[in-house]
Amino acid sequence: MLFEPDHYNEEGEFVVNMGPQHPSTHGVLRLKVWLDGETIKKVEPHLGYIHRSIEKMTESLSYRQFIYVTSRMDYLSAHINNQVCALVVEKALQVEVPARAQAIRVILAELTRISSHLLWFASIGLDLGGVTPFFYAFREREAINSLMDENCGARLTQNFMVPGGIMKDVLPNFQQRVKEVLKQFKDNYHEYDEILTGNVIFQNRLKGVGILTKEDAIAFGCTGPTARASGLNCDIRKLYPYDGYEKLQFDEITSTGGDCWARYEVRMAEMKQSVKIIEQLIDNIPEGEIVGNTKKVIKLPKGEFYQRVETARGELGVYIVSDGGTTPYRCKYRSPNFANLSAIPHIARGHKIGDLISIMATIDLIIPDIDR
């Protein structure tokens, strides 16, 4: 059976399906891999196993309702996904968002980014065979999730944004709780370095593997930490600031390596930058309104609107065509994972099977965001 021709192509290469059910694809992604022994000759991603037609659904939802669906795209940065939808409506209506709402939005978005990177850190350890880092990272992630639970009402798919601001004001102990969470994170950060970053096996698994050049990163449309590790300045928070990011001091982390190790280092450093952003804001949350002046039934003016944000994985854009009604005429999401995925077949060629796992782990794919 193994030696029947359909398991081989003409050159005698071994064709293996990784996925749709596979422990390291983090979802239902199917990678068709052509192997020569252990070496990868070709990778072909097959999509669509979790396609839920979110873009089409959006066409029948009102501008208040369509925010919640986007939580289900990149479920790890659900808050930032909601933010982009709120922002595009505000941009179209030209509504001023109150300063208090902006500050809370940014704090929660950066907490989401930390929690998303923590999950990535956990799963990279898991993918490369070390189970223990998973639990260390989840301990801190749990603290962030509890904070979200208390203030937003849900741990993962918060849906805390409304066009013009946020749904509810945060609790009175919000500042103190955020500081507690940050302190726990900062106190335990050195453990991540000890268990994984410094580990020689881990470094050897990542260094020099899956090199994505700057030109390729641009050509494939990669964004986020994946592209920044190749030396591309693409942080939307710096380039097209939104929600008051222009007033904040933080560094855009870039690296020139382009390999898995550079991507790893960029993400680890980004967590620290997020902490820095939150620390600037947490003591200076302005008082005031939390929702801007929006009507109960929102009608967007006729036209086309585009807004982008920086999620934990890259640039998320939402493009809305409005015909002046209460629902979008057409909605298109430019998701970061879809573009980042397209780089995998290119950079995985010539590496070993184990390297494909490290490449997928460091690019940090969220499958529902690819298919939408």
Place this chain on the structure above:
Amino acid sequence: MHTWLKNAIPNATGLLITEMVITGVILLVFLILLAFFLGYMERKVAAFMEIRLGPNRVGPKGTLQIVADTLKLLFKEGFTPDAADKFLFNLAPGIIITTALLAIAPVAFARDFQIWDINIGVLYISSVSSMAVIGILMAGWSSSNKYSLIGAMRSGAQIVSYELSIGLSLISIVILSGSLSLNDIVESQANGWWILKGHIPVVIAFVIFIIASTAEINRAPFDLVEADQELTGGFNTEYAGMKFAMFLMAEYINLFVVSAVAATIFLGGWMPFHLGNLTGFNHIMDFIPSSIWFFGKTFFIIFIIMQFRWTFPRLRIDQLLNLEWKYLLPISMVNVLLATLMAIMGWHF
């Protein structure tokens, strides 16, 4: 027991068979219990290192969890894939568990308590344990699954290479003690364990032995054969039910065997902790039964190997072979030279 049986059964062949059966049954029961305990221990060790509680539902503190798991595996269908080579597919778990059981024969569990006192014990263990690769290759090849095949091929490369370092690190002790018999090696440590009195070469040999034997029994960070994140379970992907449980049991028995061998050869086996000629101190140490010494040392090494698994990520196949051929093998070769020099000059205590 031998004399008692001799009186009961005068026939020599009958005596041999009876003894073999009794020993076999005792050993099997012991090893199954041991595999249960190691399974429980691994879960608890993993849980505590991962700041979890571990199994705590079945039985007091979860001690019966592994029994529940075994029951579940027993009741599962012993599935054989349609495309598999059915004979080899069903034979492979047996081969793996047999080789695991064979290797335990010359290990002395306590003073004068040994199943088979063979005068080439070290040689026997290293040759029998390397036969496990046949079972793994057989399982991977006959499953007719691509993941299994890749896993089996990896295991071939891995076990054959690491066999060399294991052999060389054992040889350095053989040189120092001057015997291949495990009993003689233990006796030679009556005035101090080799790891304490053998200077640097023995320490290096010990470290190499632990690393190489972790690779030999396919445990993380060298578990490329299974590599669940890459190969969804590797060579045993297609196995279910009791056949899968036999792989699991073989893994734990192998773990025990290599730890027992390491304890015997480097840490003195059942020999109590003796220091040179301090007779008073040595006498006090002799009060602790020899079996406690043996199992204490063995479980110490088992714990270390478990800690490896729950701390380190997995190596890649080429790094795995690099580690062996570029580092472990040259170092152990030089190490054997050093040990020989030491043995000739009598530099050890």
Place this chain on the structure above:
Amino acid sequence: MFIKEYFGGIFKAIKSLLTGMKLTGYYFTHLNKIVTEEYPDNRATLKMPERFRGEVIMPHDENNEHTCTGCQACELACPNGTIKIITKQEVQADGKKKKRIDAFVYHLDMCTMCNLCIDACPSDAIIMGQNFEHSQYERKYMKKVLNKPGSRLKDGVE
């Protein structure tokens, strides 16, 4: 030079491995750091946050009165069609006919706990409950009627 690099590499590698083992060893010996939450056992003490979105509930006061006027704002706000309000005409004491709810049907299996209905409700008739143990053996149990039998609209709420 090569020898120095070779052995330097080995020592660095072993040091980095020992650092990791020290950390796992630390947690192995410090069992008070365990973070596991023993969920079904801690039901008695487990308290969900006040804002936690478990399910939509309709609070009734001691006179079995609620504040839902049947305005269907929640039904409109819901993105999934989770809520269905069935109204009836009720004859009031002064003889006038008024719209009152007959059944507030809530399909828990379709709800995504997005909080939009609660946000839309003008009379705070529905809130989010903290119960999260919703599992049932059949789908029909997921369909709930939120207003209690015999309940009526609180006086003064329009």
